[in-house]
Amino acid sequence: MKKPELESILKRARLPEISKESSEMFPRRIVARLQRNDFPVGATRQRSLRLAWALGLVTCAILAFAIGRWTGRKEPGNILAPNSQAGLKLIHETLTKFPNRVRAIMEDEHGLSLILSDNADVPASTPIYVRIWDGKHYSSLVTFSGQEVQIAGQKVTVLSQGDGGIILEGSKLFWSTGRPVYAERNLKIEARNLGLNSM
Numbered sequence: 001m002k003k004p005e006l007e008s009i010l011k012r013a014r015l016p017e018i019s020k021e022s023s024e025m026f027p028r029r030i031v032a033r034l035q036r037n038d039f040p041v042g043a044t045r046q047r048s049l050r051l052a053w054a055l056g057l058v059t060c061a062i063l064a065f066a067i068g069r070w071t072g073r074k075e076p077g078n079i080l081a082p083n084s085q086a087g088l089k090l091i092h093e094t095l096t097k098f099p100n101r102v103r104a105i106m107e108d109e110h111g112l113s114l115i116l117s118d119n120a121d122v123p124a125s126t127p128i129y130v131r132i133w134d135g136k137h138y139s140s141l142v143t144f145s146g147q148e149v150q151i152a153g154q155k156v157t158v159l160s161q162g163d164g165g166i167i168l169e170g171s172k173l174f175w176s177t178g179r180p181v182y183a184e185r186n187l188k189i190e191a192r193n194l195g196l197n198s199m
Contacts, residue, residue, distance in 0.1 A: 091127060091142050091194070100124060104143040115149070122147070126193045128158055128166055133188040142194070158191075166191035 095102055100120040106113045122144060131140040132151055139151055145160035156170035165177040168191065175189050 088194075095127070102144075103147050104141045104149045106139060106141040106149070108139045109137060126160065126195060128160055129190075129192055129194050130158060130166070130168065131190040134186070160193060164193055166193070 091105060094105055094114065098114075098116055100122050101116045102114070103117050103122055104115040106115065123146070125144050127142050127144060129140070129142055130151065132138065141149060141151070143149055143158050145158065148155055148157045150156075151168070151170070151173075154170045154172055156168050156173060159167040159169065161167060161176075161178075167177075168175040168189065173187075175187075175191075177191060
């Protein structure tokens with residue numbers, strides 16, 4: 001439709017006629033309805049539905065925020081945790097894929113890393129799990145007795161004792177499961193043999 005046609009239709013159209021009685025009564029009916037709180041049923045139901053949706057969205061946002069804060073406060077570095085099935089599966093598959101070459105599987109703030117020997121000269125022995133936490137940084141690793149690895153910013157030799165105990169020995173650190181003594185920093189250390197049955 002072109003503009004001239006539209007203008008001619010609008011000029012011919014007449015406004016609807018409203019009776020004088022209706023135009024006088026309309027404001028009175030509105031005021032009376034407002035005083036009685038007599039709203040149409042659909043409007044009240046629609047307002048209730050909007051309010052329910054708004055409360056639901058706010059509740060979901062609060063829960064998402066709370067869960068995010070809660071998981072953020074947990075200590076990181078649980079991929080290699082010996083009590084997790086995924087960690088045990090990862091360790092087992094890595095040792096199977098690289099027989100006698102795995103010196104350590106390490107996890108820290110930067111993720112997982114695999115330290116391999118150039119030759120298949122790592123003796124087959126019980127894997128050892130070590131976790132060190134200094135309050136800000138953590139390292140967890142799986143290694144074998146006699147391996148020298150980088151832990152807490154220094155080279156540390158991990159040794160397994162005949163009675164199942166673990167010794168960590170470095171230039172500024174000496175720790176054993178029997179006598180947990182730390183040097184230099186306040187470290188939390190956890191170490192244990194994983195045992196063949198856990199693999």
